[in-house]
Amino acid sequence: MNVPQFQKLYPSDRPLQKPTMSCDSGLVERNIAGAEPEGMWDSGAVDPPEEEGRTFMQVLSEKYSPENFPYRRWPGMGVVVVPTLPQGSPMKDRLNLPSVLVLAGCGISHAGEQREIAAFCAHVMELDLSQNKLQDWHEISKIVSNIPNLDFLNLSSNPLSEVVLEPSGAKAFARVRRLVLNNTQVSWNTVLVLTREMPELEELFLCLNEYTTVSASTVPCPTLRLLHITDNNLQDWAEVRKIGPMFPGLETLVMANCNLSSIQDSEDMLRRLFPNLRSINLHNSGLNRWEDIEKLNQFPKLEDVRLQGIPLLQTYTNTERRSLMVSHLPSVSSLNGSVVTDGEREDSERFFIRYHVDYPEEELPYRYHCLVTKYGKLEPLAEIDLRPRCHAKVEVHCEDKVEEVSIRLDQTVAELKKQLRTVVQLSANQMRLYYIDKECVFGPEEMKYHTRALHSYSIQDGDELLVVPKAGRGTTTTAKPISNLNSKTLTPPP
Secondary structure, eight states: OOOOGGGSOOSSSSOOOOOOSOTTTTOOOOOSTTSSOSSOSOTTOOOOOTTTOEEHHHHHHHHTSTTTSOOOOSTTOOEEEOOOOOTTOSSOSOEEEOSEEEOTTSOEEEOOOHHHHHHHOTTOOEEEOTTSOOOOHHHHHHHHHTOTTOOEEEOTTOOOTTOOOOHHHHGGGTTOOEEEOTTSOOOHHHHHHHHHTOTTOOEEEOTTSOOSOOOOOSSOOTTOOEEEOOSSOOOOHHHHTTHHHHSTTOOEEEOTTSOOOOOOSOHHHHHHHOTTOOEEEOTTOOOOOHHHHHHGGGSTTOOEEEOOSOGGGTTSOHHHHHHHHHHHOTTOSEETTEEOOHHHHHHHHHHHHHHTTTSOGGGOOHHHHHHHHHHOOOOOOOOOOOSOOOEEEEEEEETTEEEEEEEETTSBHHHHHHHHHHHHTOOGGGEEEEEEOTTOSSOOEEOOOTTOBGGGGTOOTTOEEEEEEOOOTTOOOOOOOOGGGTTOOOOOOO
């Protein structure tokens, strides 16, 4: 089974490393960097029966036993736990446990002996139980209630869609601050039960759970700061509206790939819905009106917006997209992950005015009038082509013959001589070539360096090239004067 993208997301500065080996196959996935050495599991272990599942303590004792996980004296390796267990307990007398436990994909379905969990896991702060077979909240509560310092819990990709969580069971999660329930299909009612009993919850991940609606809550969760609800199907703003009162302290809302079609509340309602929201991600939503973008300005603290892949922007170039978005969002300091500088904002706002200069008055957006008040009506920028010239039309003079020729300026003098062979009926080594700049008072310049590029002469249309046949042995040749050389006679050296 492929691990969903958001299952691997770890709600802090460092992501959980994707498991590379399965516990079910007798191998252990690698832990977070520094948490356990590599290759310390017996690959000859027998696979447990698929239908029976395994207990949390069974997997824990096998993976972190001294034989499989030797103690190392470097940071992050955890502690040697030597618990006091009842006589005759099947548990080993010691385990080398780090404070971050990764037990993903190990076939866990039950908690096991609670006294043993409490004895071994008192120092554990982070626990990854993703991709297991946990489908009973009562069993999960047994594990969590016996880890008193647990701060982060990942239950992604466990089959929790048909399971009811009682409020009494949810009390076990009271100390957890970061909870990941991606791809569990956990019901929204269960989410409400959890948030009511988690007074310290700060980060909640509910991605890939196929939500189409959400239920309003009568009991808010004021501590939540970050909500990831990506890859659901919340198309109607009426459903998103319920999230605001539920999490009044929300600072970051990630709703990418949710097909949201529009933002429909009034300006006053939007200001009250998300009073503390600082960052919103609406990548790949269904927004297709500039009015929806402008409504984001009503969130009083919003400073970071991510809006890529929406229908509204499909017809614009990359430059137009960013400039128009920056102009519509005057209070946003970061757009799609890039900082909006003061210089970029001014350039974008000026672009916005010029972009709409030919629009009919009745079609001009409100933002246009605001920016005209700030900058005035701006004329279109002059179009200046700064690309280097590639060709020039010159007059080629050879004795009494004059012919207009188009030459490439990216070629060398030697290549030009080859081009002129058919024009002057001379081979390249029989001609001397002179460049005549009509605006230069210093006369012709001999083009005697065969590898020199023509563009270095700054040749322009209308300039002239003079071809003088080289003198034969024992003779000299005098070129006839040409009119635009001020009637000077050019006599090439012998």
